[in-house]
Amino acid sequence: MKRELPLLMTAVIGIFMILSFFVPHHLVGVPADYLQQCAVIVVAFGYVLGGANALRVNLEGIARRQPDWPYKLVLVVSLIATVVIGLADGRRWQEPGTASMFLYDRLYSPMQGTMFSLLAFFIASAAFRAFRIRTVEAGLLAAAALIVMLGRVPVGDALTSWLPESIRMSAFQEWIMNIPQNAAKRAILMGAAMGVMATGLRVILGIERSYLGGGD
């Protein structure tokens, strides 16, 4: 029953949700709405579970004095402090001037910005050391990358300003984005969509069981 019941629930709810897409009757629509609301609540509980799991994993690491335990300590202290401060601020925690907003504006926001800014530095280093053209395909990829990278920003047109507008860098990058890139992306999207449908069917029919955990 431990495996059969979740499989049955998945199959019944899955078929019902597909049915709700095609049958505009209240006997199907009302329960489908209820199930969607349940899904929203389950996702919200997922955050609580995620927080609890992060605490458990990191507290274990601190207790065992793993090599990176000071970082885990910072994470645990920050997590607890943010929750406690948020609870102390109450329902109006997102209003200007609260301690929660101070944490958001002065710590969370700059740290996230910093993380993404680092990409520019590492991409420059990787471009110099790792982007090696060894095959014709790699050469085509590099040429496309250079054209799109320069054509997307004003410097591309500034470098080719002596050419007619239709063959400037920005025109080339627009062609690459609209024709070859679009064709490849569309093929990937269609392939992925079919993959999602196949996986969905496998889950509903009980063939795919990895989401239950513990392997087949």
Add this chain to the structure above:
Amino acid sequence: MNLAALEKLDRRWLFLIVGLLVLGPLLKPLGLPLGTSKPVKMFHDAVAGIPDGAIVLMSCDYDPGAKPEVVPMTRTAFRQLMEKRCRVVITCLWPGGSSLVDQTIESVANEMRAEGHDLVYGRDYVDLGYKAGYEAVMVLMGKGIANAFPQDQRANSTASLPLMRNVRDYSSFAMLVNISSGYPGTKEWVQQVNSRFHLPMVSGCTAVSAPEYYPYLQSGQLKGLLGGMAGAAEYEKLRGEKGAATKGMDAQSLAHAFIALCIIAGNVLQWRKRGARS
């Protein structure tokens, strides 16, 4: 030139050059001429084509990590909508983004109030804040907006806000303006809302996700697309504004040019090394 020395170049030199190339134009702009691409014009024209006074849904699905790319387009789009006297309902499906979105919207509203516009929260715009649930929220909103968002970002009851009395579900909106930086974002809005509830939509997104949305633009599911800071800067140009995106374009231009130079230099070094060996 000593090839071995260049090959073993300390990467911190590259970091320093990137830092200077980004910082320099931010302090002293170069004023490189900016063009406008077709997807950006389509975005601008689609928003301009919304009937004055219509209700528009604006979903801002991002967090501070993508701030330089998506906040400028949020500002310009919100301003364009407000100038058309559209009434805007704002949502956010990213847990870390709702405060940033609220600050951004409120700063534009305050600027417009200072210019003499009569903007009132609850009547002209409403920020419904964050809701967990990703695609499930999108579908749930189709059954009733107040159903999915019983309270707004500022803890007011949604039903008590004058604007929300005219909002039932997606049929109440003239258009969806989605600004996103990943999942959930434009792709999910197209799949769950545009194709299911037939709500016309435009998208502004990070540069890295823009290529993924070109098929939707070509199929007409998206009426316009702003890709990254460049898209935001072009949009600002069309609107006659000089915002953060326009100011950042010189820095981005030089950084792109340097990265292109790094790719070329790295490969020239490799070819010369191979030539020397053979």
